[in-house]
Amino acid sequence: MEVCIDFLNRLDPDISVQILMYLEDPSDLVHVSSVSRSWRDFVIANGLFKNLCLRMFPQLSRVARVMELNKCRAKKPVEVGSSYSLEWESLARDHRVYATLAQVYTSLIVEDCISEAISASSTDHYPVESIHNTLLPAYTWRASYWSSKGQSNPAVPETLIYKLKSEFCVITEINICPFEQLLSSLHIYSSNSVRFRMGHPKGPNDLGSRHLGDSLPCNADDTFNWTYASPEFPMAQEGRLQNFRLPEPVLCIGGILQIELLGRVQRHEMDGLFYICISYVQVVGRSLSPTFCVEILEPSGTFVLKNEMQGKFYTPPSLPKNEAHEISDDQLQRGFRY
Structure with a gap:
């Protein structure tokens, strides 16, 4: 079809999440993140990589928080911003760490x-x-x-x-x-x-x-x-x-x-x-070392998941210059019938 149908904008967000939760291969979720900026933001906002890792390894439910440690260069101080920007940065950090974890697991030899x-x-x-x-x-x-x-x-x-x-x-x-x-x-x-x-x-x-x-x-x-x-x-x-x-x-x-x-x-x-x-x-x-290490928090038994080689495995996907075009309801119905 000449125009794209962006079902993420047409369906209820919970239904879209349920659809994407059927993806079990981390590379498929990377491809989803590469469709457009809105799709990547949707993956980040709904923690789809984190949910994928939790399905793969239920033991990750004991993660108290995640950290990124870049030993190659000093980290820039985090600027104080709105609560929304801080929340988004936390979601984006979770996205990067869990995306790296999923990719590391599938790429390492037994x-x-x-x-x-x-x-x-x-x-x-x-x-x-x-x-x-x-x-x-x-x-x-x-x-x-x-x-x-x-x-x-x-x-x-x-x-x-x-x-x-x-x-x-x-x-x-x-x-x-x-x-x-x-x-x-x-x-x-x-x-x-x-x-x-x-x-x-x-x-x-x-x-x-x-x-x-x-x-x-x-x-x-x-x-x-x-x-x-x-x-x-x-x-x-x-x-x-x-x-x-x-x-x-x-x-x-x-x-x-x-x-x-x-x-x-x-x-x-x-x-x-x-x-x-x-x-x-x-x-x-x-x-999974040296890419990852853990810090056990006693007496709770939870732990901090640390990515010690930030960016070594996970590379943000390249995105198209243009977003998916919005179409009319009439075009949408014709597309679904097609």
Whole structure:
């Protein structure tokens, strides 16, 4: 048609928002922002990029505020203006930060996100059978694994805690390889099932004394705040790398992962006790640093989302010189019939 129909000007704003909320790809929302200045302003005013990120990562509902930190150049002082201009600047800042977040997530490569092992709930022969052995793939020429202490009750669980590469990353799956041992017969020291929790330390010094016999000096729940808990996954009684894909990508805020190993299945021939042994752990996801970092606000558990590389990923879309032409109701009806 020779003239454009701007449905944002013709429909109720709430209906227009509902239409645009069907877009799930960040690049599509960027294209919407490129149609015209009025469309870009509509996207900003209604926080569509923020809503998209909240749908992708519900954990962002705990964001107290966002900040832009430009390390390349000093920021100009903010001029005092009307309340409307200040409100608009806040909306525009949210737009830039969340647009960058969505684009960073979709552009980064998937990688192993474990940085280091923090602690195990118990260790049989420390440091020979330490949790640190789970950071490297098992080799056939030597037995490298973590082992729990033996228990007469097979229902006693164990936990492994790891620090991720950044305090702000997206996790999609965890891979675990149980240890298998060949004595008079093949023994596989897996657990019945596994569950995952993610969170952050309650205080900046809570990890300072973690290397005490490879276990925390107190209960892990006293040291960490857990902001996500996965469903329980059954574990196969097989000595292979087993994949546990999360129901949806999880935004880990704080960079701490706990693996809960639930139930024991293998009794040791020498002492008759039940053990759990793990050869290798791999955490698959995307690290959002150094573009983003977080500041945890205690005791509320909310956090400040900081964009430390402003403008590196997000570029405001180029806009056409002319806005969409306004048309008459008669032309509009003919256009809809067409």
